[in-house]
Amino acid sequence: MQPFQLPEFYMPYPARLNPNLDRARAHTKAWAHEMDFIDVPQHGTVIWTDEDLDSHDYALLCAYTHPDASADDLDLVTDWYVWVFYFDDHFVELFKRNPDVKGAKAYLARLPLFMPVDGVITEEPTNPVEKGLADLWRRTVPVHSPDWRRRFALNTEHLLDESMWELLNISEGRLSNPVEYIEMRRKVGGAPWSANLVEHVTGMEVPASVAGTRPLGVLRDTFADAVHLRNDLFSYEREVLDEGELSNGVLVLEKFLDIPTQQAAEVVNDLLTSRLHQFEHTAVTEVPAVLDEHAVDPAGRLAVLAYVKGLQDWQSGGHEWHARSSRYMNKGLATGPTPVLAGPNGLGTSGVRALLATAPQRLRSFAHPLFQPVPPMDRPRLGMPYPLNVSPHWQHALEFSVAWSREMGLLDDTPQVWTEAKLRDYDFALCSAGIDPDATPEELEISALWLTIGTYGDDYYPRVFGRTPDMAAAKALTARLKEMMPVQGAAPEPVLPIERGFADVWRRATADMAEANRAQLHDAVAVMLDSWLWELKNQHENRVPDPVDYVEMRRATFGSDLTMSLARLGHGHLVPPEIYRTRAMRNIENSAIDYATMLNDLYSYRKEIQYEGEVHNMVLVVRNFLDVDLARAYAVTTDLANARLRQYAHSVEHELPALFEEFELGAEARAALTKHADELADWMAGILHWHENVHRYHPEDLERHFGSEVPASVLRGPTGIGTSSARLAGVVG
Numbered sequence: 001m002q003p004f005q006l007p008e009f010y011m012p013y014p015a016r017l018n019p020n021l022d023r024a025r026a027h028t029k030a031w032a033h034e035m036d037f038i039d040v041p042q043h044g045t046v047i048w049t050d051e052d053l054d055s056h057d058y059a060l061l062c063a064y065t066h067p068d069a070s071a072d073d074l075d076l077v078t079d080w081y082v083w084v085f086y087f088d089d090h091f092v093e094l095f096k097r098n099p100d101v102k103g104a105k106a107y108l109a110r111l112p113l114f115m116p117v118d119g120v121i122t123e124e125p126t127n128p129v130e131k132g133l134a135d136l137w138r139r140t141v142p143v144h145s146p147d148w149r150r151r152f153a154l155n156t157e158h159l160l161d162e163s164m165w166e167l168l169n170i171s172e173g174r175l176s177n178p179v180e181y182i183e184m185r186r187k188v189g190g191a192p193w194s195a196n197l198v199e200h201v202t203g204m205e206v207p208a209s210v211a212g213t214r215p216l217g218v219l220r221d222t223f224a225d226a227v228h229l230r231n232d233l234f235s236y237e238r239e240v241l242d243e244g245e246l247s248n249g250v251l252v253l254e255k256f257l258d259i260p261t262q263q264a265a266e267v268v269n270d271l272l273t274s275r276l277h278q279f280e281h282t283a284v285t286e287v288p289a290v291l292d293e294h295a296v297d298p299a300g301r302l303a304v305l306a307y308v309k310g311l312q313d314w315q316s317g318g319h320e321w322h323a324r325s326s327r328y329m330n331k332g333l334a335t336g337p338t339p340v341l342a343g344p345n346g347l348g349t350s351g352v353r354a355l356l357a358t359a360p361q362r363l364r365s366f367a368h369p370l371f372q373p374v375p376p377m378d379r380p381r382l383g384m385p386y387p388l389n390v391s392p393h394w395q396h397a398l399e400f401s402v403a404w405s406r407e408m409g410l411l412d413d414t415p416q417v418w419t420e421a422k423l424r425d426y427d428f429a430l431c432s433a434g435i436d437p438d439a440t441p442e443e444l445e446i447s448a449l450w451l452t453i454g455t456y457g458d459d460y461y462p463r464v465f466g467r468t469p470d471m472a473a474a475k476a477l478t479a480r481l482k483e484m485m486p487v488q489g490a491a492p493e494p495v496l497p498i499e500r501g502f503a504d505v506w507r508r509a510t511a512d513m514a515e516a517n518r519a520q521l522h523d524a525v526a527v528m529l530d531s532w533l534w535e536l537k538n539q540h541e542n543r544v545p546d547p548v549d550y551v552e553m554r555r556a557t558f559g560s561d562l563t564m565s566l567a568r569l570g571h572g573h574l575v576p577p578e579i580y581r582t583r584a585m586r587n588i589e590n591s592a593i594d595y596a597t598m599l600n601d602l603y604s605y606r607k608e609i610q611y612e613g614e615v616h617n618m619v620l621v622v623r624n625f626l627d628v629d630l631a632r633a634y635a636v637t638t639d640l641a642n643a644r645l646r647q648y649a650h651s652v653e654h655e656l657p658a659l660f661e662e663f664e665l666g667a668e669a670r671a672a673l674t675k676h677a678d679e680l681a682d683w684m685a686g687i688l689h690w691h692e693n694v695h696r697y698h699p700e701d702l703e704r705h706f707g708s709e710v711p712a713s714v715l716r717g718p719t720g721i722g723t724s725s726a727r728l729a730g731v732v733g
Contacts, residue, residue, distance in 0.1 A: 003237055004250075004262040006333050007269040009230070010276055010358045013312045015320035016067035020074045024059040028078045035135065036128040037086045045093050047128075048086065055326040058082045064317030065194075066310075069201045076139055077197055083132040084159070084190060090129055091163050092243060099171040104164060105662075111160050115153045117146065140200065147208045152196040158187040165583060166247045174246070174650070177643035179594055180587070181252045182225060182548055188247070189231065191224030198310035204303035209294045214530070215286035216304070218549065222279040223311045225548060227318055229272040233265055234328035256643070257636070267626070271547070273358050274625065276315070277365075278546040283308050285537075364624055365544045370613035375630070376699070379692075380602040380638045383645055386681040388689050389437035390430075393444045397429035401448040408504060409497035410456055417459050422705055425695035428452050434686020436679075446509050450566075453501040454528065454559045457481075460498055461532045462539060462612065469540040471533070478529050485510075487519045509566075517569050524561035531556035535616055544615045544624040551594065557616070558600070560593040567679055574672040579663065584655035585673075591648040592680040596687045598641035602634065603691040606699070611706040645684070652677045 018024075029050075032038050037048055062069075062078040069077060095104040113123040114134040121138065125131035141149050165184050169176060176184065186192065199205050210216055232239075232249040239245035249271075254264035287308070291301055323333050391397075402423055405411055411420055418426075428451035429444070436447050465474040477496070484491045484503035491507075494500040510518045534553055538545055545553070555561070568580060579585060601608075601618040608614035618640075623633035656677060660670050695701045 002329055002331055003241065004265045006233060006330070007266050009269065009319060010273040011316055011319050013316040015064055015316040016313070018063035018067045018069055018074055020069070020071040021059055021063040023071055024063060024074045024078045025057075027075045028059055028082050029053060031079050032082055032086075035083075035132040037082070037132070040128065042090060042127065043094055047090050047093055053082070056085065057321075057325055058085060060324065061318065061321040064320045065314040066198075066201045067313055067317065073201050076136075077201060079132075080136055080140075080197060083129070083136060084193075086132070087129050087160070088163075090127075091167075096167055096170060096243070099167060101164075101167060101171060104167055108160055108164065112153075112157055115156055117149045117153050144200070145205060145208075147211070148196070148199065148205050151211070152193070155190075155193040155196055159190040159193050161187075161583075163188060166245070168654075169246050170244065172654075175255055176247070176252060177640065177647055178252055178256055179551055179640065179644060180591070180647055181247070181249060183590070184583075185228045185232075185247065185249070186221060186224045189224065189228035191227040192220055194227065194314060195220050195223055195307075195311060198314060199303075199307060202303070202306040202310050204299075204306050206303055206307050207294075207296055207300040210290055210296060210300075210304070213290050213294075214534070215282050215290045218282045218286070219279060219308065219311060221548075221552075222275045222282065223315065225275045226272050226279070226315060229268050229275070230319060230322060233268055233272075234322040234330060236261075236265070237329040238327070256639070270361065270625070273361060274546045275548065277358070277362055278549055279311070281543075364627065365546075366542055368542060368544050368615055368620070368624065370542070370615075371611075372609055374606040374610045377605070377630075377634060380599065380634070380641075382599055382602070382638065382688060383642050384685055384688050385645075385649070386685045388434060388685045389682065390686075390689070391433035391437045391439055391444055393439070393441045394429055394433035396441055397432060397444045397448040398424070398427055400445050401429055401452050404449060404504075405452060405456075405501075408501040410452075410501055413460075413497045415463060417456065417463050423452075425701060425705070426455070427690075427694050428455065430694060431686060431690035434689045435683040437682060437686070446505070447566075449505040449508065450559075450562065453498075453505050454562065456501065457498060457529070457532065458557065461536060462614075465536055466539045471536065471540070474533055474536055478533060481529055482522070482526055485522050485525060487515060487522050513569070521562070521565050521569065524565035527556050527561045528559045538615055542615065544620060547621050547625050550616070550618065550621045551597075554597045554601075554616075554618070555590070555593050558593065558597045560589075560597075563683070564589055564593075567676060574668045575676075576669075579659070579665070579669070579673070582659060582663075584651060584659040587651040587655060588648060588677060588680065591644045591651060592684055594644040595641050595648065595684055598637055598644070599688055599691060602637055602641070603697045605634070607697055607702055607706075611702055648680070648684075 032048075032053055038050055038053060039046060039048075058081045059074075059078045062074055062081055066074060066077055091104070091107075094100070095107065110123070110126075110130065111133060114121055114125070114130055115137055121134050123130075123134075125134050141152070144152070166188060168174075206216060229249050236248055236250045239248050240251050245251075249268045250261065250264050253259070253267050254261055257264065257267065259267070287304065291304065296304070322328050323330050402420060405418070405423055406420070411418055411423065429448040431451055432439070432444055432447035436444065439447060461474065465471070465477075477498075480492075480495075480499055481502050484494060484499050485506040491503045494503045510521065513521070531553055535557060568575070580589075598618050605617055605619045608617050609620060614620075619630070619633050619637045622628070622636050622640075623630060626633065626636070628636075656673065659665070659673075665673070691697065696705075
């Protein structure tokens with residue numbers, strides 16, 4: 001008996017089969033024997049037999065996922081997939097079944113030797129995985145640019161290295177939380193690596209100028225998440241019940257939400273569908289704009305379009321292969337022609353049926369009624385094991401920030417976003433005093449000013465640009481604000497109070513800062529500014545974000561990169577920059593950030609939903625995605641915030657010491673990273689204390705701050721089907 005019935009999948013793109021399938025099957029079988037994958041014992045264990053390779057049929061996978069590949073490219077890509085699946089099974093047998101962390105580390109440490117971005121391979125292979133990788137690397141990279149080789153090498157290393165994350169979880173008997181799982185599965189699952197091979201097959205590389213932009217990153221990440229979540233559904237029986245695997249999305253949600261396996265499978269399928277909807281939305285509404293902004297030439301645009309089509313082909317082809325391969329649980333899954341009684345069939349009708357089946361979920365994202373009354377809610381039950389310390393310079397910083405805001409003109413701007421009474425109620429100095437209790441008076445002043453101007457901008461953008469869909473004006477201001485923070489030279493003369501505020505706090509913060517550090521800080525603030533445009537776009541569309549996209553973008557809208565950059569710069573050159581990019585440090589920082597953003601969403605739900613007509617709130621995102629009532633969404637968000645807090649503690653206790661040993665860090669670097677972790681604990685405790693005590697979120701505060709204002713919906717006018725033409729008629733009239 002299967003552990004659950006496979007759900008009905010959303011797959012609007014028809015699967016097509018490459019005509020070179022038979023040649024690829026014969027070629028890759030001969031190649032697998034040549035690389036010693038077949039019938040060659042590894043530490044006494046035979047990993048694959050001919051029957052294993054034949055039944056898994058990786059050539060069929062590649063023929064479905066790359067239907068337009070040439071015969072030679074299909075042979076090469078099939079060999080890559082045979083290698084990666086062999087690596088996965090090889091790693092399971094040698095290091096996972098009887099957990100061997102030390103042996104696994106030594107094994108993985110050698111693999112980058114066979115993927116030089118520049119130069120040739122000089123190391124001799126010692127096992128089939130190394131032998132296969134060396135052969136594939138020599139056959140693949142010569143035709144590609146250095147940019148592509150770097151991206152492919154990095155994604156291949158992620159694919160290999162994150163196997164350690166799975167192994168450590170198994171050895172500890174630890175189940176990840178949903179946010180952690182999505183992030184880590186994206187790397188270990190290999191789909192970003194597959195996306196690089198899509199570029200290889202098309203024969204065109206995504207231009208370097210846009211490869212790192214948000215739209216292209218979202219295409220890659222949504223593709224990856226959909227591929228991995230689909231695989232989790234098909235492989236649950238083999239991974240969880242046979243191998244004792246803990247890295248499976250169905251299992252993660254089953255335990256986190258405390259629901260039956262079948263229901264968890266349905267939720268995973270809903271998330272898979274949501275990620276595909278996000279892929280489509282980004283491809284249609286964001287990719288054309290970013291190509292225009294970067295003046296990408298026709299050849300580059302063709303490469304991006306081919307990339308999008310290649311990712312779609314991979315989705316449909318990968319689904320078809322999962323439905324047929326003996327490697328997976330696929331009994332009872334409908335394949336082939338659709339029965340007559342199921343409705344219309346033929347070319348195009350499968351996509352129509354998929355659209356209809358998922359229409360309620362898609363429409364729900366665009367149908368949130370704004371300015372809904374919110375019933376009374378209890379204070380969220382958030383954990384906080386770390387002690388609170390508050391700087392004695394708090395009151396001085398408050399008076400300084402109020403006087404500064406008055407001097408910058410923030411309190412007299414049109415429209416008036418804040419009054420002095422509001423600013424005093426918001427008391428950003430109290431937040432600074434909690435997150436940086438050891439700061440000098442001057443340091444606390446700068447901290448309070450960053451919080452003041454950052455929050456002012458976060459309130460200003462929806463107030464000024466959210467009521468009319470004027471993205472051009474918002475983008476122009478964003479570009480101006482970036483100019484107010486020059487890495488070299490002087491800033492242009494500010495015109496608006498918000499420009500004056502950013503220019504002044506930048507001048508104060510970077511007066512004695514090295515140019516490289518100014519560049520790092522500039523980029524961090526730019527991430528926050530760009531994220532406000534993302535919020536405006538959703539607001540104009542009245543679109544509740546996809547849950548994964550929301551969590552990841554919320555870190556930017558919260559100014560987390562800014563906060564982390566300031567903290568890192570305070571450690572000087574004691575810690576190499578690449579250490580902050582490791583899995584351990586990203587886990588520590590992201591889990592702390594997510595705890596803070598979710599607690600903010602819990603406290604600000606009434607303010608944002610009832611008074612501001614917002615669509616950006618984790619409680620609302622959960623409510624919309626799971627289609628549950630407010631109480632359940634509030635509880636799930638609270639549980640997720642606490643899970644991220646526990647992950648922070650786990651990462652500090654277990655992953656940080658392992659990081660010290662892995663990179664053989666000296667005493668100064670270890671002390672700096674330990675201090676950084678302690679600062680994050682202060683940061684979380686200070687933010688929670690501020691939310692509990694500030695006059696910004698309580699019902700009586702909201703009535704005082706918003707009671708006399710005209711709701712934005714009145715100024716913006718009606719929304720929904722047909723209203724755009726009505727508004728246009730009004731403008732023309």
